[in-house]
Amino acid sequence: MSDQPAPLTIEDVRHVAKLARLAVPQERLASFQHDLQAILGHIAQLQSVNTDGLEPMAHPLTLTNRLGDDIPQSSMPIADLLRNAPAVEGDFLAVPKVLGGESS
Amino acid sequence: MSIDLVQIRNDIRTRKTTARATVDQTLARIAKNNPQLNAYHEIFDDQARNDADRIDQEIAAGKSVGILAGVPIAIKDNIVTRIGHTTCSSRILENYRSPFDATVIDRLTQAGAIILGKTNLDEFAMGSSCEKCAWGVVRNPWDITRVPGGSSGGSAVAVAANLCAAALGSDTGGSIRQPAGLCGVVGFKPTYGRISRYGLVAFGSSLDQIGPITHSVRDAALLYQCMAGDDPRDSTCAPRAVEDVVTTLEETPRTFRVGLPIQYRKGNSAAVDAAVARAVEFFKAMGATIVDIDLPLTDVGISTYYVIAPAEASSNLARFDGIRYGHRTKSKAAKDLFDLYAQSRAEGFGPEVQRRIMLGTYVLSAGYYDAYYRRALQIRRLIKQEFDAAFEKCDVILGPTSPTAAFSIGGMTDPLAMYMCDVYTVNTNIAGICGISLPAGFDETSQMPLPVGIQLQAQAFAEPMLLKVARAFERAQGGRAYPELKKV
Numbered sequence: 001m002s003d004q005p006a007p008l009t010i011e012d013v014r015h016v017a018k019l020a021r022l023a024v025p026q027e028r029l030a031s032f033q034h035d036l037q038a039i040l041g042h043i044a045q046l047q048s049v050n051t052d053g054l055e056p057m058a059h060p061l062t063l064t065n066r067l068g069d070d071i072p073q074s075s076m077p078i079a080d081l082l083r084n085a086p087a088v089e090g091d092f093l094a095v096p097k098v099l100g101g102e103s104s
Numbered sequence: 105m106s107i108d109l110v111q112i113r114n115d116i117r118t119r120k121t122t123a124r125a126t127v128d129q130t131l132a133r134i135a136k137n138n139p140q141l142n143a144y145h146e147i148f149d150d151q152a153r154n155d156a157d158r159i160d161q162e163i164a165a166g167k168s169v170g171i172l173a174g175v176p177i178a179i180k181d182n183i184v185t186r187i188g189h190t191t192c193s194s195r196i197l198e199n200y201r202s203p204f205d206a207t208v209i210d211r212l213t214q215a216g217a218i219i220l221g222k223t224n225l226d227e228f229a230m231g232s233s234c235e236k237c238a239w240g241v242v243r244n245p246w247d248i249t250r251v252p253g254g255s256s257g258g259s260a261v262a263v264a265a266n267l268c269a270a271a272l273g274s275d276t277g278g279s280i281r282q283p284a285g286l287c288g289v290v291g292f293k294p295t296y297g298r299i300s301r302y303g304l305v306a307f308g309s310s311l312d313q314i315g316p317i318t319h320s321v322r323d324a325a326l327l328y329q330c331m332a333g334d335d336p337r338d339s340t341c342a343p344r345a346v347e348d349v350v351t352t353l354e355e356t357p358r359t360f361r362v363g364l365p366i367q368y369r370k371g372n373s374a375a376v377d378a379a380v381a382r383a384v385e386f387f388k389a390m391g392a393t394i395v396d397i398d399l400p401l402t403d404v405g406i407s408t409y410y411v412i413a414p415a416e417a418s419s420n421l422a423r424f425d426g427i428r429y430g431h432r433t434k435s436k437a438a439k440d441l442f443d444l445y446a447q448s449r450a451e452g453f454g455p456e457v458q459r460r461i462m463l464g465t466y467v468l469s470a471g472y473y474d475a476y477y478r479r480a481l482q483i484r485r486l487i488k489q490e491f492d493a494a495f496e497k498c499d500v501i502l503g504p505t506s507p508t509a510a511f512s513i514g515g516m517t518d519p520l521a522m523y524m525c526d527v528y529t530v531n532t533n534i535a536g537i538c539g540i541s542l543p544a545g546f547d548e549t550s551q552m553p554l555p556v557g558i559q560l561q562a563q564a565f566a567e568p569m570l571l572k573v574a575r576a577f578e579r580a581q582g583g584r585a586y587p588e589l590k591k592v
Contacts, residue, residue: 013462020418020465021425022458023446035459036466038520043407046479049486056481057488059310059340060296060536060564066339080203086432093427096444 005040008033108319108583109175109269110326116174117163123156123174126269127218130176132592134221134267140590142242143261145181146188147221152176155218170216172330177212178262178271181222182229183314184303185209192305193237194227196424196431196452206303207338208272208314208331215330220268223258227454228421229279229307231255232525233516236456241513244287245587247552250510253283259317260287264555265589270318270327274304276311277409278505278529281541284317285505285557288543288585290578291317292324292571295564296536297342299328300335308416309340311409311533319584321575324540325349328567347568357572361393363498367402368528373508375547379556380504383544386580387502397494397501401487402531406523408487409530411467411480418464421457424449459519488535495563500573504528505557509547528559537564540574543584555585 013033017024024032078091087094115121131149138144159174179185182192184202191197205213213219226236234242234257242257244250245265252261256273260283263271273280275293284291293315304314316327332346364384369377388394401408426432426448433447453461467476494501506525516522532539539561546553560577562570 012466016462016466016469018446019469020461021422021442021445021449022453022461023443023450024458025450032459032462035519036463038518039410039463039523040466042520043410043476045404046407046411046476046483049401049404049479049483051479051482051486054482054485056478057485058481060488061340061342063297063340063343066343068336076203081428083203084200084429086426086430095427096438096440098441 005044008037008040109323110320112269113172113175116159117169119163123159123218124153126174127152127156127176127220129592130220130268133265133589136590136592137265137267140243140248141245141261141265142240143223143258143265143267144178144221145191145193145224145239145258148187148219151187152218152220159216159218170214171326172212173216174218175269176218176220178220178223178259178268179209180225180256180259180271180273182225182274182305183208183272184305185219185222187219188222190222190305191238192228193225193239194452194454194457195238196449198238198431200429202303204303207300207335209303211331223256223262223271225258226255227457228305228417229255229274229276230417230456230460232278232282232522233511234258234283235513236454238454243513244510245589246288246554247510247550249512250554251286251513253286253506253510255279255283256291256317257283260284260289260291263287263289263317263319264587266586270316270323272314273317274312274314275533276308276413277533278526280315280317281505281529281539281557281559282526285541285559286510286555288555288557289317289319290321290324290543291315291541292328293532293539294328294332294567295342295538296533297340298538298565298567299331300338300341302335302337306420308413309420310416311413313533321540321542321571321578322353325353325571325575342565344565349568349571352568353571353575355572356576357569359391359393360500360569360573361395361498362387363395363397363494363501365397365399365402365494365501365503367399368503371507372504373547375545375549375556376504376506376508379544379558380502383502383558383577386577390576395497397497399490399494399531401483401490402527404483405487405531405534406527408480408483408534409526410463410523411476412484412534414460414464415468415477416464418461418468421461424452426452456519484534487531491531491535491537491563499562499566499569501561503559505541505559509550509554509556532561538562538567538570540570542574542577543581
């Protein structure tokens with residue numbers, strides 16, 4: 001089929017995994033490549049539909065911004081929110097060092 | 105032994121039985137059958153018994169009680185509850201306890217319902233078989249070598265096997281209707297925005313809808329009525345009054361037109377086609393007008409869905425990063441924040457969830473957004489227009505819920521083939537309209553008879569008419585059938 005997408009390379013898969021923040025081990029890249037290629041091959045049928053001049057529809061309801069009344073309310077207790085955290089220091093979430101930015 | 109939630113509710117209220125006896129009997133059936141079926145991940149025995157005793161005391165004291173007083177309800181484990189855990193059948197949320205209740209939980213418990221337990225699903229509601237549940241496969245009570253469907257398979261099995269009075273599911277592309285069809289029970293997906301999504305763990309936010317899985321259409325109508333309506337905590341909830349669907353349910357619908365899409369006739373098993381044909385004869389005999397309708401984008405729906413849903417999922421599931429809640433890797437190799445995210449997510453999410461996150465990330469990535477995501481949203485509008493045109497000619501659309509009865513566990517390994525099972529259900533969500541799956545007979549060609557479902561779809565907010573038509577069909581069928589189970 002002429003509208004088949006360009007083949008997905010292992011490098012593409014590695015790039016998408018990085019964007020998705022998923023550590024995909026080397027040995028699983030090929031299986032992701034195979035599955036994604038098959039799905040994209042099927043999805044290619046979208047290219048055969050004429051969509052000229054159509055406004056994208058992001059949502060089924062035509063709702064505009066809905067404003068709520070401005071009423072002060074109490075928030076959830078910090079202890080309840082921290083109960084699920086994997087690592088806590090005092091009233092804070094503990095994370096590895098952030099300065100230096102994300103590595104690639 | 106046809107019994108439904110409304111019957112149980114009436115018997116408790118008139119003191120033919122008690123809430124406590126109902127809960128005890130249900131718990132005994134669960135103890136006997138759940139180890140094999142795996143419908144429930146967690147059961148709240150003590151709390152359910154306490155709630156039941158409290159309701160029985162209120163009834164005995166002559167106090168007025170809610171319209172669901174004493175009925176035990178099962179909750180799909182992607183709807184948050186303060187009681188117990190909410191895991192989405194995923195390792196990444198194995199120990200998660202919600203600090204709040206979903207709006208639907210508030211509304212059910214305010215009406216007196218008893219929350220009995222949490223049911224298994226395909227991880228994060230991504231699947232059509234309940235084989236992709238981190239807590240083991242769920243089994244179809246009609247034949248335990250078969251899948252129950254998914255993703256609300258645990259809820260459908262809990263109802264089919266009579267392990268609850270009713271259950272809640274969620275439907276993003278058929279996840280209420282398909283398992284209900286494969287398990288021989290009623291599954292109702294209301295119009296998008298009819299029931300608050302507050303506290304439903306988001307998968308595809310523009311597609312997701314909570315709905316009931318029940319023994320009968322009247323149960324579905326009652327639960328819908330209890331849950332529907334605007335919610336300040338969900339800005340996508342429809343700000344629109346909810347009609348009374350319960351008191352009008354038994355009215356025979358006035359003259360109505362049933363549309364049969366010509367695209368719904370190929371690739372179905374003979375038993376599925378026969379079930380639809382029987383339903384057509386029934387509606388004809390009722391005096392309905394039968395019209396052919398054209399939905400040429402039926403097949404394209406799967407492709408459209410598998411762009412929009414993974415795109416929304418890849419964004420929604422970004423919140424699971426091992427920082428505020430959920431699994432965090434213990435690997436010493438995770439030295440910085442990126443490694444911590446990527447390693448925690450790789451360890452916590454199963455293969456299908458990772459596949460969909462990857463697919464969604466790809467279709468949203470630079471260079472592909474217009475070709476995939478934007479185009480899918482344009483086709484979404486076309487699909488909506490196609491339904492709008494069809495509903496000029498008919499009031500309800502009749503067809504199969506799924507092309508076949510339940511398949512064998514382990515029998516469908518190709519992800520794409522699995523996606524195709526949802527061909528008749530995804531477009532309901534894409535267009536945001538409502539649909540219901542009804543038990544409509546059995547496929548007798550397999551070793552064990554397997555339930556077959558039919559689906560009725562109706563225009564957005566046409567629930568009162570859809571439920572009346574469904575109820576009329578149900579009345580003519582008699583009560584639902586029950587699988588043989590281990591006796592208590």
